[in-house]
Amino acid sequence: MKKIVLIGYMGSGKSTIGKILSEKIAIPAFDLDKIIEEKTKKTIPELFSEIGEVRFRKIEHETLRKFITEKDDYILSLGGGAPCYANNHEFLQLEGIVSVYLKASVKELMQRLENEKAGRPLLASLKETEIEEFIAKHLFDRSYFYHQAKHVIAVDGKKPDHIVSEIESLLT
């Protein structure tokens, strides 16, 4: 039985890595944001604008709790904020769960997120000149929660296959 949870800031590659790992080790990959979108029949930006972040975080917590309680073999990628609210970081420490923080630097995240603001409500309204400071502060605030993962993998400059191999070596 393998339960793998991938966490990290927006743009750290959680979903991409989850998919490649899934093909390699033949365990299904899930994305918490997608599960929420299917359940509510709304996109994440719609949820933020229609019900607000606080209610989104409640749905996120409940969906995560249910998933982790009910599922067995999985790779689950969490939204960037998920470990930082409603004591969700405690799930990362549960016995049997391999939690991995995909750690990227502010510089790397800036490059990756530059052209991807649109689908991300927390970044969408920022000007180009504001993004670096926003990410730096946000990452600092979230760092404590991200480091509750059992494993930390630095991802800067690494190819996805390399990162996937590092995760595989944690599973043996």
Ligand code: S3P
């Ligand atoms: C968020 C990250 C997003 C999504 C939502 C909030 C965050 O997921 O859950 O927009 O608070 O960092 P990704 O990390 O998959 O972009």
